[in-house]
Amino acid sequence: MKTLDWNTLFGERARRIQASTIRELLKLTQRPGVLSFAGGLPAPELFPKEEAAAKAAEILREKGEVALQYGPTEGYFPLRAWVAGWLGVSPEEVLITTGSQQALDLLGKVFLDEASPVLLEAPSYMGAIQAFRAYGPRFLTVPAGEEGPDLKALEEALDQERPRFLYLIPSFQNPSGGLMPLEARRRLLEMAMERGLVVVEDDAYRELYFGESRLPSLFELAREAGYPGVIYLSSFSKVLAPGLRVAFVVARPEVILKLTQAKQGVDLHTPVLNQILVHELVKEGFPERLERIRTTYKAKAQAMLEALDREMPKEVAYTRPKGGMFVWMTLPEGLSAEALFRQALEENVAFVPGGPFFANGGGENTLRLSYATMDPERIQEGIRRLGKAVKGLLATA
């Protein structure tokens, strides 16, 4: 009987499909005793467990025929209508997706061909790089920092090439924590409008601001300017529960129609029970819930920054986030975050090395720390352990 070599049997696209570093690291960090800053896993103490248990039972009892049956690809209409009301758009401009991660894949499927140029920041969310990479695009990157993308580098890139779309995370960027100031948002939109470019705005962390209020999204600014080219993504993962896998895309009806057609071929629809449950959980008391979440993450961020200020040697630089879930750390040039990862695991602490956040390589001396999951005490202990590993690495440099 002939033996099968699956690598020769997989299609060409399969060769571009690589593992997610975060997902692979999360397996490693399940080891007992490891304090993990790796995954952007929302604080479990914020999950509405009791309320969800009661609501799910009620939904199954009273709407079981709907909740357990196939549903519309566009999504459970009352939830679409709720999202539309929340964002000030019409339900026809809303598609419910199985996480924003699915929306990223659908955008790649719909907009990208082999070698299509697509522009994103360096660093940027590795889940987007992973989703887009499967479609064989050519990544164009512009440096990104605490105030978002370098607009001069962006303008130069746009003068050279016309990307199928720009993928940006203007508020509390993953992994850099960057927050694009209002002026920069306006300037970026002008560049996109002048050129008729599509902008994909991933606003996963829109509600996780530590200041008085959130900045207007690119989507809102574009709508004010009458520009239809911004496709807006956000999710219930960071403000309710990521395990429910419910998120949404907001865009012009023509775009929603095409994304819906693509979604039909992927999963038919997002689980109906989960959509109804999300709708039941957000239709009352959502603003108060968001306030509690902001207070929780602000305290966690504060705990991490206090510990970093105490434990880290001066050679190490790190951001001071104004929201979101991440601190972005830069080791001295020439030091390897992968080497630090191995040393840190010996101290029973984990994080995500920064390399995979750079679509075209680089960032070997960077790393991402998520403060979302652990309580302040374990955050402080984890940073103490990390500080020990950093000093060990510096001593051997």
Ligand SMILES: Cc1ncc(COP(=O)(O)O)c(CN[C@@H](CCCC(=O)O)C(=O)O)c1O
């Ligand atoms: C900018 C941005 N866009 C989309 C997502 C995915 O959100 P969904 O849960 O799919 O709605 C995320 C979630 N990122 C987390 C989650 C990944 C966790 C995991 O792979 O288990 C992280 O970077 O750690 C994100 O940061």
